[in-house]
Amino acid sequence: MREAGHDIALVVTQPDRVAGRGLKLLQSGTKRLALELGLEVFQPERIKDEATQARIREVGADVMVVVAYGQILPASLLNAPRLGTLNLHASLLPRHRGAAPIEWSILSGDTETGVTIMQMDAGVDTGPILAQARVPLAPDATAVPLEGELADLGARLMVQTLDNFARGAITPVAQPAEGATYAPRLTSKDGKLNPATMTAQEIDRRVRALSERLGCWITLNGVEVKIIRGHLDGAAGNGIPVATADGTYAVDEVQPPGGRRMTAAAWARGRR
Numbered sequence: 492m493r494e495a496g497h498d499i500a501l502v503v504t505q506p507d508r509v510a511g512r513g514l515k516l517l518q519s520g521t522k523r524l525a526l527e528l529g530l531e532v533f534q535p536e537r538i539k540d541e542a543t544q545a546r547i548r549e550v551g552a553d554v555m556v557v558v559a560y561g562q563i564l565p566a567s568l569l570n571a572p573r574l575g576t577l578n579l580h581a582s583l584l585p586r587h588r589g590a591a592p593i594e595w596s597i598l599s600g601d602t603e604t605g606v607t608i609m610q611m612d613a614g615v616d617t618g619p620i621l622a623q624a625r626v627p628l629a630p631d632a633t634a635v636p637l638e639g640e641l642a643d644l645g646a647r648l649m650v651q652t653l654d655n656f657a658r659g660a661i662t663p664v665a666q667p668a669e670g671a672t673y674a675p676r677l678t679s680k681d682g683k684l685n686p687a688t689m690t691a692q693e694i695d696r697r698v699r700a701l702s703e704r705l706g707c708w709i710t711l712n713g714v715e716v717k718i719i720r721g722h723l724d725g726a727a728g729n730g731i732p733v734a735t736a737d738g739t740y741a742v743d744e745v746q747p748p749g750g751r752r753m754t755a756a757a758w759a760r761g762r763r
Contacts (some may be wrong), residue, residue, distance in 0.1 A: 501530075568686065
């Protein structure tokens, strides 16, 4: 946005968190980039604290932009900037409101997805729409590459929308009630796969949506292994066939307990 001529008064992001085996204190990607650009960074623990809100208000921004912040902003803060607060959401609202729109677009079998820029209100992703951009969702799409694609698309759309909104060229449109769905946060429990009760398509969607971050686990030959990659039976590729509730799913790449990633075929050979 700065390259487009906008002055970024303050970057607000989550506090540094301990992560990894070494329990190192890690900065968010947002913070690292902001520091590289010489921008002022503010990392409050709780966005609802009065002191936190006062710090954000005092910069006197014309508009506030929110992208995957992770905390609910109070209405008093949303309305503080002259033009309000804009949110970039990784779905075609009102579909997939909530914390995990990218994963749920894959889990739901959507054939297209996109990004929405809305003017935030007190609800959860319920504010009026300012702009949307659509892209097809490939049947083999996985969550992490899709997130990168939507981030690039959303950044371009946000720059364009800010310019048009500031000069009064956009009329906000209320979200329709029809077609609204909710995309709640997912956990590692959602990655537990049960071929006896799940269809091949359901397993395929879960692996593509969850394996890269939360992980997916399945029991093969009495051993629970982490699935890295697989495919629906009949698609190109090899792998270990797994009978499901309605067909066959092929496991292509796994990570056994305490082991490294390897092809499913190599793992099977090792277990004879």
